Amino acid sequence: MTTTPAPAERDREPRSDTADSTHSPDSADSAGSTDDFLRLDQQICFSLNAASRAFGGVYRVILKELGLTYPQYLVMLALWEHGELPVKKVGEHLRLDSGTLSPLLKRLEAAGLVRRERSAADERSVVVRPTEEGTALRGRAVRVPRRIVAATGFDLTEILELRARLDRLTSALDTALLEDAPDPA
Amino acid sequence: MTTTPAPAERDREPRSDTADSTHSPDSADSAGSTDDFLRLDQQICFSLNAASRAFGGVYRVILKELGLTYPQYLVMLALWEHGELPVKKVGEHLRLDSGTLSPLLKRLEAAGLVRRERSAADERSVVVRPTEEGTALRGRAVRVPRRIVAATGFDLTEILELRARLDRLTSALDTALLEDAPDPA
DNA sequence: CACAATTTAGTTGTGCACAACTAAATGGCG
DNA sequence: CGCCATTTAGTTGTGCACAACTAAATTGTG
Numbered sequence: 001m002t003t004t005p006a007p008a009e010r011d012r013e014p015r016s017d018t019a020d021s022t023h024s025p026d027s028a029d030s031a032g033s034t035d036d037f038l039r040l041d042q043q044i045c046f047s048l049n050a051a052s053r054a055f056g057g058v059y060r061v062i063l064k065e066l067g068l069t070y071p072q073y074l075v076m077l078a079l080w081e082h083g084e085l086p087v088k089k090v091g092e093h094l095r096l097d098s099g100t101l102s103p104l105l106k107r108l109e110a111a112g113l114v115r116r117e118r119s120a121a122d123e124r125s126v127v128v129r130p131t132e133e134g135t136a137l138r139g140r141a142v143r144v145p146r147r148i149v150a151a152t153g154f155d156l157t158e159i160l161e162l163r164a165r166l167d168r169l170t171s172a173l174d175t176a177l178l179e180d181a182p183d184p185a
Numbered sequence: 186m187t188t189t190p191a192p193a194e195r196d197r198e199p200r201s202d203t204a205d206s207t208h209s210p211d212s213a214d215s216a217g218s219t220d221d222f223l224r225l226d227q228q229i230c231f232s233l234n235a236a237s238r239a240f241g242g243v244y245r246v247i248l249k250e251l252g253l254t255y256p257q258y259l260v261m262l263a264l265w266e267h268g269e270l271p272v273k274k275v276g277e278h279l280r281l282d283s284g285t286l287s288p289l290l291k292r293l294e295a296a297g298l299v300r301r302e303r304s305a306a307d308e309r310s311v312v313v314r315p316t317e318e319g320t321a322l323r324g325r326a327v328r329v330p331r332r333i334v335a336a337t338g339f340d341l342t343e344i345l346e347l348r349a350r351l352d353r354l355t356s357a358l359d360t361a362l363l364e365d366a367p368d369p370a
Numbered sequence: 371c372a373c374a375a376t377t378t379a380g381t382t383g384t385g386c387a388c389a390a391c392t393a394a395a396t397g398g399c400g
Numbered sequence: 401c402g403c404c405a406t407t408t409a410g411t412t413g414t415g416c417a418c419a420a421c422t423a424a425a426t427t428g429t430g
Contacts, residue, residue, distance in 0.1 A: 056417080058361060099411080124408040126409065165347055
């Protein structure tokens with residue numbers, strides 16, 4: 001118990017200037033009005049991040065018995081759905097690039113769940129397909145989503161609504177990123 | 186675009202591969218329901234994850250001019266709010282353990298933004314406090330949240346609602362984890 | 371007081387995310 | 401045909417997340 005002296009910061013009161021989005025962010029300290037926005041528990045991304053990691057913990061426990069990590073599980077989901085995919089397509093489905101996928105797929109291959117082979121038609125492409133063992137794993141994975149949903153305590157309607165909202169958020173953020181950091185040259 | 190021969194396996198209803206002993210009893214209301222749950226685009230965690238990483242991209246661009254990563258920014262937020270904190274408390278605020286924080290704080294210290302010193306009262310504890318430079322950075326960080334909010338395209342009401350929902354989700358997941366995980370018999 | 375249990379940071383090892391880069395194959399174009 | 405821009409995976413390096421562990425200080429209890 002650290003017996004912190006509690007150095008008497010200013011009282012942080014949830015000021016009701018919240019909708020004051022047009023207020024100029026100019027002057028230096030501005031310790032009053034914009035203060036609230038800097039509070040940790042006001043940050044949407046923090047809540048998002050925390051939820052994502054909380055999910056990670058639950059998935060870690062549940063997927064342990066399948067011998068998968070969560071990203072590996074996502075790859076297997078994509079393969080179960082599509083049968084086989086070039087690395088490129090896997091990356092599109094999962095929003096991951098080869099820097100993440102190459103070692104991940106190598107681990108899945110080492111675990112005997114997928115095989116990777118260069119496409120004959122296009123030697124640049126590497127096609128990933130589940131092995132028999134990988135396909136068999138699907139039977140054991142079927143119960144995972146239900147257990148996850150149960151852990152959230154949300155009903156299906158609420159989940160669908162949240163999902164829609166998050167997808168819209170992701171789109172907006174992607175768009176903002178493209179508008180802000182272009183280098184079209 | 187790889188001119189995939191389109192293996193025509195789009196429609197899969199492989200009920201036969203689930204010959205395991207433990208038959209899922211509950212619900213099982215309609216045909217194909219289990220199948221749908223395994224679809225990638227049905228997974229709430231995937232949407233959450235994607236949103237979290239999309240945020241990461243936006244923060245990366247915005248925080249670059251402050252020389253901070255997102256987790257480093259969160260630490261600075263906590264320090265700006267509380268003045269100084271032992272590592273333990275930082276971890277509680279951010280839901281991070283020492284395995285993550287120790288190297289992160291070391292990098293912040295190397296950047297000259299914080300100092301770390303052993304508490305005299307309790308030699309186990311290490312107190313983190315912002316340097317003058319670290320405190321000064323706050324002035325430049327003040328406008329970050331507004332830019333983030335702008336990038337989402339959400340209004341404040343919607344953000345608050347989403348945040349509340351996510352926090353509730355995180356609580357539920359944490360609870361489920363505590364109930365499920367420990368069985369040290 | 372002695373000493374075991376707990377608390378607190380730190381270290382090590384594994385895996386993911388992503389930027390920046392390399393290498394090889396492909397396709398377009400003169 | 402020869403050449404070059406593009407596409408596709410892979411590699412390297414940095415940083416975060418977390419489990420499992422260590423070391424040291426502190427606390428509780430007899």
